[in-house]
Amino acid sequence: MDYVQRVNRAIDHVIRNLGGSLTLEEIARAAGFSPFHFHRVFKSIVGETLAQFVKRQRLERALYLMSHAPRRSLTEVALECGFSSSSDFSRSFKQRYGSAPSAFDLVTFRDLRRDEFIDAQSGPDKASRFARLRAGENPDGFEVELRDLPPRTVAYTRVLDPFSSMTAVISAYERLMVWAAARGYSDRQWLGYMWEDPEIVALKDCRYDVAVEVDDVRPEGEIGRFQFPAMRVAQLRIKGGLELETRALDWLVGTWLPTSGYVPDDQPAFESWIGRPFAHGHEVFEIACQFPIKRG
Numbered sequence: 001m002d003y004v005q006r007v008n009r010a011i012d013h014v015i016r017n018l019g020g021s022l023t024l025e026e027i028a029r030a031a032g033f034s035p036f037h038f039h040r041v042f043k044s045i046v047g048e049t050l051a052q053f054v055k056r057q058r059l060e061r062a063l064y065l066m067s068h069a070p071r072r073s074l075t076e077v078a079l080e081c082g083f084s085s086s087s088d089f090s091r092s093f094k095q096r097y098g099s100a101p102s103a104f105d106l107v108t109f110r111d112l113r114r115d116e117f118i119d120a121q122s123g124p125d126k127a128s129r130f131a132r133l134r135a136g137e138n139p140d141g142f143e144v145e146l147r148d149l150p151p152r153t154v155a156y157t158r159v160l161d162p163f164s165s166m167t168a169v170i171s172a173y174e175r176l177m178v179w180a181a182a183r184g185y186s187d188r189q190w191l192g193y194m195w196e197d198p199e200i201v202a203l204k205d206c207r208y209d210v211a212v213e214v215d216d217v218r219p220e221g222e223i224g225r226f227q228f229p230a231m232r233v234a235q236l237r238i239k240g241g242l243e244l245e246t247r248a249l250d251w252l253v254g255t256w257l258p259t260s261g262y263v264p265d266d267q268p269a270f271e272s273w274i275g276r277p278f279a280h281g282h283e284v285f286e287i288a289c290q291f292p293i294k295r296g
Helices: 002-016 024-031 035-046 050-068 074-080 086-097 106-120 166-181 242-259
Strands: 145-149 152-160 190-194 207-214 224-228 231-240 262-264 269-273 285-295
Touching (some): 002 024, 002 035, 035 050, 050 074, 050 106, 074 086, 152 166, 166 207, 231 242, 242 285
Antiparallel strands (some): 145 231, 152 207, 152 224, 190 207, 190 269, 231 285, 269 285
């Protein structure tokens, strides 16, 4: 468990510094390992080498920017994601996706990932429940509230491959609740967030963090600590199941965002629980969907 916690610290360091140099030595230092031992430990837990992980994170971040910030040039995307040049970015992109970024069919790629997401959900009517909400449609009457959130410190438990088992996510919330209750944090703000967009990242590579806001804590065991900066979010309050949350994000990204004057910020989208997690059972959520944004 100590190794898992250290590797999570390394992953957090990569996420915070994706546009920087990210040397083995500095990432190993963040995890409290020697570079030699860190190589072995990271691969045994994550399933890929550190270099493979960093390159994949940069490329997937680039795809996200290409999807949601189309006014940025490919050179701007390359530099923001930590590539040394546009040619370095193009070469790495083609090696992974089989096409130059300028010729990549992003719509088809996202549709295929969306199909994977639908297939991962249970129920005979899953295809209709998770059908993509087309741009301009708003059958649920969603309305955006803009909020400026202060810096926040959270304690979190990380769930790997969360779409393979809802039980793993629920169990993570239950374990963190026990930890939080013992320290007087159980009635603080609870959050769930995923650093990856499942329409870009393979579901098996997604990571979901179960979190609660805290004053400050020392990481221990599976409990990690992360500090979020102040941010502006576009917020939608919903009460319903995963299909309603999916429609909310479809509307937010496909209809509201393109004409808002904003682009996505470099932070995950949050499920901000209203009350304690799963207070209404495991099929109905009462949450505020919070999508971090900044001026384009």
